[in-house]
Amino acid sequence: MKEKLTEYLDRLFDETPPTKRAVELKEEMYRNMLEKYDDLLAAGREPQDAFDLVIASVGDPTELFRSLANEDQIQQNAEQKKRSALRTAIAVMLYILSPIPLITLAALAGQPIVGLVLLLTMAAVATGILIYDYMSKPTYNAKDETMVEEFRAWSSGTKRIKQTRDAVSSALWSLTVAIYLLISFSTGAWHITWIAFIFAAGVQTMVNLFFNLKGKDQS
Amino acid sequence: MSITSDLIRGHTDTIVLSQLMSGDSYGYEINKVVAERTGGVFELKEATLYTAFRRLESAHLIESYWGDEQTGARRRYYRITPNGREAYKRLLNEWQIAKSILETLIHVKESRT
Structure with missing residues (x-):
């Protein structure tokens, strides 16, 4: 039994x-x-x-299950919000702190370039955190099959893709500048290091392609 | 009976809190006491009881903990919080006011019939 x-x-x-x-x-x-x-x-x-x-x-367990579903939803949303707030706070803190290495290294050690590299790296990390936070947020799910719902889901999807692509691009280019300066100053091989930018342009094209394909998949 | 049930069900929170005032308890025990005290006339549906538990717990009027049963499924016990005790007193007071109002409203005076 x-x-x-x-x-x-x-x-x-x-x-x-x-x-x-x-x-x-x-x-x-x-x-x-x-x-x-x-x-x-x-x-x-x-x-x-x-x-x-x-x-x-x-x-009749209908009401019981409804209250259960609501509690879970509320808890999930609260946790999501907390995590997202923490990530955003860390990213903003990195942005604010990023000029410090530049200022201190330039003033105390006479190494403004290393400071600049550090600044750009910190900015890249902060942008990365923001992208991650944005991408890990729940997407809008169409609850019923009406046209309005579908349109909302579609526009929320395309907008997300566009914003993510922009964020990835900006992180890519700041990282490229940082790497370019770092390698050039440490090796002195200025005649060849500009290749980094061509390489970055290639990566940018791949990123665009990737997001275009992803956008087509969703529609 | 169905009207009586509905009337009583509206006070599930008060019933649960009053049971927990005299000590920690769990779902089946609470329902057993309810059935015993009413001579088997009234019994809370389990869905109603668990819904009340969840509602009271999210309002921090009660809290739950698991028993340490060694075999089989564990019992989930409920304990009333200080907030819960206050809420119980308030609900009891409200009920007494409602009861006296209802009594004066629904009784027919002999002299007028």
Whole structure:
């Protein structure tokens, strides 16, 4: 009869995503139902009779599952927001701090170029964090198949792709300048290091191609 | 019976809080006490009870913890918080006011019939 109870609960939770809360609720319900079943048997009920009574006492679980889904949604959103805020704060902090190596190295060590390289690297890292934060945010999902919903999902998708592409490009070029200056000053091979820019242009083309293909996939 | 059930179901939160006032408990035990006290006339549906647990817990009126059962599924116990005790007193007070209002409104005076 325990198997029948597990089976019943599995069916009941069939359409509920297996979040921590849902799994815990299932365990809680299983335990309580089992105890009720045992009590009914001890009171002299037939097994089938006891099982039916246990199932009947569950009632209408619609509201219960709705509150469960809401709680999960609220919790997820709150966590998402927190993480996103932390990333944005770190990125902004990096942007603000980035002139410090330039100023200190130029003033104290007479090395303005190394300072500039550090500045650009910090800016690139900060941009990278912002891109990651943007890309890891949940996309707009069309809930029903109406035209408005579809259009919203489509425009949210294309806008995201465009913004991500712009961010990647700006990070790519600041990194290129940083690498170019770093290599040129450390090796002194100015006659050849400009190749870095041609290389970066190649990468840029690939990035554009990638985002174009991705955009076509989605539409 | 269905009207009575609806009337009582509106006070599920108060019923759960009142049970927890006298000590920690878990779902089946609470429902068992409800059935015993009413002589088996009334029983909370489990879905109603769990919905109330979730509602009270997210309002920080109760908190839950798992029992340390060694075999099989664990029991989930509920404990009332200081906020919950205050809420219980308030709900009890509200109910008493509502009860006296209802009584004066729905009783028919003998002299006028």
